[in-house]
Amino acid sequence: MNKDFLMKPVQSVKTVGPRRAATLQRIGIFTVKDLLYHFPRRYEDRTRLSPAGACAHGETATVRGKVLAAQDLKPRRGLTITKLAVHDGFGIFYAVWFNQPFIKKSLAPGKMIYVTGKVDKSFGAIQVTVEDYDLDDGSDSLSAGRLVPVYPLTEQLNQRQLRVMVKTALEGLNNQALEFLPEEITKKYNLPRLAKALSQAHFPDHEKEAGAARKRFIFEELFLFQLVLAVRKRDISGSEKAHRYQPEGDLLRLYKENLPFQLTRGQLKAWEEISRDLDSPRPMHRLLQGDVGAGKTVVSAMTMIRAVESGLQGVLMAPTEILAEQHYLGMKRDLAAIGVEMGLLTGGARKKERERLLERLADGELKLLVGTHALIQEDVNFQKLGLVIVDEQHRFGVRQRATLGRKGDLPDTLVMTATPIPRTLALTLYGDLDISIIGELPPGRTPVRTYAALPGALHKALSLIRQQVNQGRQAYIVCPLVEESEKVDLKASVDLAADLASSEFKDFKVGLLHGRMKSDEKEEIMSLFREGEIKVLVSTTVIEVGVDIPNATVMLIMDAERFGLAQLHQLRGRVGRGGYQSYCVLIANPKTDEGRARLKAMTQTSDGFALAEEDLRLRGPGEFHGTRQSGLPEFKIADLLRDWKALEAAREEAQAFVQKDPYFKSAESRALLEEMHARFGSGNYIEA
Numbered sequence: 001m002n003k004d005f006l007m008k009p010v011q012s013v014k015t016v017g018p019r020r021a022a023t024l025q026r027i028g029i030f031t032v033k034d035l036l037y038h039f040p041r042r043y044e045d046r047t048r049l050s051p052a053g054a055c056a057h058g059e060t061a062t063v064r065g066k067v068l069a070a071q072d073l074k075p076r077r078g079l080t081i082t083k084l085a086v087h088d089g090f091g092i093f094y095a096v097w098f099n100q101p102f103i104k105k106s107l108a109p110g111k112m113i114y115v116t117g118k119v120d121k122s123f124g125a126i127q128v129t130v131e132d133y134d135l136d137d138g139s140d141s142l143s144a145g146r147l148v149p150v151y152p153l154t155e156q157l158n159q160r161q162l163r164v165m166v167k168t169a170l171e172g173l174n175n176q177a178l179e180f181l182p183e184e185i186t187k188k189y190n191l192p193r194l195a196k197a198l199s200q201a202h203f204p205d206h207e208k209e210a211g212a213a214r215k216r217f218i219f220e221e222l223f224l225f226q227l228v229l230a231v232r233k234r235d236i237s238g239s240e241k242a243h244r245y246q247p248e249g250d251l252l253r254l255y256k257e258n259l260p261f262q263l264t265r266g267q268l269k270a271w272e273e274i275s276r277d278l279d280s281p282r283p284m285h286r287l288l289q290g291d292v293g294a295g296k297t298v299v300s301a302m303t304m305i306r307a308v309e310s311g312l313q314g315v316l317m318a319p320t321e322i323l324a325e326q327h328y329l330g331m332k333r334d335l336a337a338i339g340v341e342m343g344l345l346t347g348g349a350r351k352k353e354r355e356r357l358l359e360r361l362a363d364g365e366l367k368l369l370v371g372t373h374a375l376i377q378e379d380v381n382f383q384k385l386g387l388v389i390v391d392e393q394h395r396f397g398v399r400q401r402a403t404l405g406r407k408g409d410l411p412d413t414l415v416m417t418a419t420p421i422p423r424t425l426a427l428t429l430y431g432d433l434d435i436s437i438i439g440e441l442p443p444g445r446t447p448v449r450t451y452a453a454l455p456g457a458l459h460k461a462l463s464l465i466r467q468q469v470n471q472g473r474q475a476y477i478v479c480p481l482v483e484e485s486e487k488v489d490l491k492a493s494v495d496l497a498a499d500l501a502s503s504e505f506k507d508f509k510v511g512l513l514h515g516r517m518k519s520d521e522k523e524e525i526m527s528l529f530r531e532g533e534i535k536v537l538v539s540t541t542v543i544e545v546g547v548d549i550p551n552a553t554v555m556l557i558m559d560a561e562r563f564g565l566a567q568l569h570q571l572r573g574r575v576g577r578g579g580y581q582s583y584c585v586l587i588a589n590p591k592t593d594e595g596r597a598r599l600k601a602m603t604q605t606s607d608g609f610a611l612a613e614e615d616l617r618l619r620g621p622g623e624f625h626g627t628r629q630s631g632l633p634e635f636k637i638a639d640l641l642r643d644w645k646a647l648e649a650a651r652e653e654a655q656a657f658v659q660k661d662p663y664f665k666s667a668e669s670r671a672l673l674e675e676m677h678a679r680f681g682s683g684n685y686i687e688a
Contacts, residue, residue: 005172006033007678013169020161026154035169036198038162039217039637040149043210046116047146052093052128057121062144063088063128064136067111070104086113093126095133112136114144132159142167147204166202173198180671181220185653191216214637215646221638222647226654227672228680232432233285234658241283241410243386245310248275252305254338259298266438267295273436274303277412284412290438291573291608296416299438300389301331303414308340308367312386316370317404319392321346321519322526326548327391328370329530335368345371345380348519376403389414418570418608447606448576452560452586452599461585462504465554469508469535473580475554477538478571480562496558497538505536513539550578560586560602561595565615568602 005012010029011021029035046062055061065088073081082097082104095115097103107113117130134143142148142163151162179186179194186193190212192200197213204210256263263271270288277284290296300316307314318324328344335342343357343366360366364383369375385408390401405411415433453461465475477500479493493514501510511525511534528534530549555575560568568586576582586603590596601614640647657669664673 006031006036008032010035010165013165013172015161015165015168020157020165023154023156024165027152027157032169032172035166036173036202037217037636038151038166039201039214040151042150043147043204043207044116044150046114046144046148049114049145051088051090052119052126053088053091055119057119059119060117060131061119061128062114062116063093064112064114064144065089065093067107067109067113068092069109070107072101072104084113086115091126093128096127096129107133107135114141116144116148134160142203147207147210149202163202170199170202178671180675181223182657182668182672185223186216189215189219189649191219217636218638218643219646219650221635222643222650223654224672224676224679225635226647226651227657227676229432229651230654230658231676233655234662236285236432237282238662239283239410240281241386241412243310243312243384243409243411244281245278245306245312245386248306249309251309251338251340252302255302255305255334258334258337263298264295264438264440266290266440267299270299270436270438271302273434274299274414275306277434278303278306283410284414285433286414287433287435288414288416288438289435290416290418294418294438294440296418296438297327297330300391300414300416301334303387303389304331304368305335305338305340307387307412310386312384313361313364313366313382313408314368314387314389315375315382315385315404315407316368316389316391317375317400318370318372321348321372322522323391324370324372325523325526330548331368331370340368341366342368342370345369345374346519347372347374348523349374373400376400376407380407382407384408385411387412387414389416391416392418418573446576446579446581448555448572448582448584450572450584450586450603450606452588452603455587455589458587461554461556461587462500464583464585465536465556466505468553468583469505472551473553474529474532474534474549474551475536475556476552476571476574477536477556477558479538479540479558493538493540500536500538508535509533510535511537513537515540548577549574551580552577553580553582555582555584557584557586560588560599561590561592565598565601565611568598569606569608569611572602572606 008031009021010016010024010031011018013032013035016024024030024035027038029038048062049064050061052061052063052065055063063086065086068085068087070082070084073083075081080099080101082100084095084103084107085092086095095113095117112135114134114136115128115130116132117128120127120129132143132148134141136144143160149159149163149166151159153159153162173195181191181194185191191197192209192212194216197216200209201213201217204213270290274284274286274288277286288296288299304314304316316324316327318327324346325344328342332342343361345354345357349357357366357369358380361369362381362383374380388401388404388408388411390404390413401413401415405413465477468475477496479496494512497510497512509528511529513522513525517525525534525537529537532551552575555572557563557568557571563571572584575584584602586599588595588599590599597614601611605611638646657672661669664670
C-alpha cells in the first residue's frame, strides 16, 4: 500500500482544509486511509438521463440541462428559495433549493448542470426539488450519469463534497496502492487487488464491480482479524507455563462430597477438558459456555480449588459489582466449609480494607480473589497467579483479559459465559480459545412458565406476584433503560416502585435498584433482597447475569419489546433457581414483526442456544448481546451473520497462513503484519 500517502492526515488531500478536516474527524476520518475506507452505504443508479417532462410526478430522477436564469425568493423570514430555470433540450423546468443562496452565484446562466431530485408537476410548471447536483464541464461527473456513491455523513458535510474528497484522494494514490493480501488468496477467491478495489468501491463502472470490491473488503477485514486470533493462538500453544498442578487432593474431594447434588454429564465433561488443560505444560485458554443455571460456577470453583491445592493463586473477574459480590458470597460459603478463604475487590472497596487485602494478596497469604475490572489496576499484585477466570467475557474487551493475565506468568485462563453463542459467532468472538459447553441443566430444575401480555393485563401479573409473595416467595420487576431516554426511564422505574409500594404491594417491602445508585446502596438493597426482607425488587440495572436468589419465582419485565432475546433469556434465568414453579411475564406492545417474533420465541422455548440463533437472525451480530463492547473490532463493512461463509474461509486461510509462516518472515508476510499493526495496534497479542 502506498503507506506514506495513506497515513498522512486527511488535510493533505487537496480539497480538505482545517475546518473540513475537523468535520471529518467527527465520523472517524483522520487519515487519507480512513477517508478511502469510508465506504458508500449504497449506490444510486443515475445512468439513465430523462427530460423532466418525461418523468412521473413524485419520481426521483436525474436531469441534465442548461441554466437560463436564476432568482432568489424570500417568502418569509429565515427562508430563501433559489430557483433556476433550466432547459433540458425538450423544455424548461425549475430546479429548486431551500436556504442555499450561494447556488445562484455558483450556477450562473449558460452553465450545463446535472440535478437529481423529486419531480413535482402539481403546479403546472415542472419543478425538481434538488437533493444533489453537479456541473457538467465535460469531465467525469461524480454525481450523475453513473452509479453514484451515497455515504454516511455528518452535519456540515454533503455528498458532493465527500465524493470530491474521495476522488482527489484516489488520484493522489496514483494507482500505487501496494497490496498486502497474499496473491494466492486474492487469486483463489477471485478478489480484486487493492488499488482497483478502492476505486471500484467508491466509483464503480458497474454493479458487478461494486460487488467484487465489496467482497474483497469484507474478506480483508475478516482475514486480518482472524490472523490476530491465529497469532494469539500460536503464542499460547507455543509457550510453556511456569507452574504445574498437583493431582486432585483432599480439598477437591471434600468440596465435591459437600455438594448437595450430583454433577451433570455436561459438568463432568467440561471438568475433564479443563483438568486436561491444567495438567498440560501449555497455558489453558478455554471458553466455558453454558445456559443460564447450567452450573458453570461449580466447575469454576473446582478449578480454583485445584489452583489452591497446587500452591497457586486464582482470580475471578466479573463485569459488575453485583455479579462479583454474588460470586463471592456463593463461593465463600462453600469454600469456607473446606477451609479455603476468598477475598472481594471492587471499585467501592474502602481504602484501609483495600490496602490490607492487596498486602495479603502480594505476600501470597490470600489465595483466591473475586472482583470487577478494579482487579486490573496497577497496584494489584499477586505472589503466584496461576489461574484467571473471566465471567461474561463479552462485557470486557480482549485487552482487559490480557491485562489481567499479565499479572501472572502465563496463567491458565478460563472464560465463562451464560450467553449461549451460536458457533459461528463463538469462532469470531473467541477464536483463540478452546470451547467447552455444558449442554443440560441440573436435574430438578422446573422449567419457567413464560407468558407475553399486553400492558392492559398488568394487573393480572401483579396479582400473580402478590399470590407468590403470600406463599413466601419473592419477585423481580425489571424496567428497561435506554440511554437516549435514561432520565425518563429512571423516573418511570422510581415512580413504579413508589406506586406499587403505596397501593398494590403496600403490605410488604418493595426495593428499588438502578444504575445511578452508589455501590454500597446497591449492595444494601441486594442483601435485603437476598435475606428475604425485600419481597419485590424493581430494577433498571441489568441484573441479567449471575444474581442467584433461589426464593424468587416471578420475573415481570416491563416494555419487554425493548430488550433483545439474549437479554430476555438472561433475565428469565434469574427465576426458577429453587425447587418452586416459577413464572416470567413479558408485558409488551410490539409494533414490529421482529418484536412480535422475539416474544413468540421466548414463550415457545427455554433453550438458550435456539434463542441465540433466533436473536442473531432477527437482530444481526452487531447488536447481539453487546458484542460492540466485546473487544471485537467495529467491522466497517463485514457482517458476521450475513458473511459467515467468508468468515469461515478467512479463519481457515488465517490458520493455514500462520502455520506456514508463524513469525511473518517473508516479504509478503511483513506487509500483512504491518497492516495488522495499523488496524489493531501492536499489542502483545500480535508481536511476532
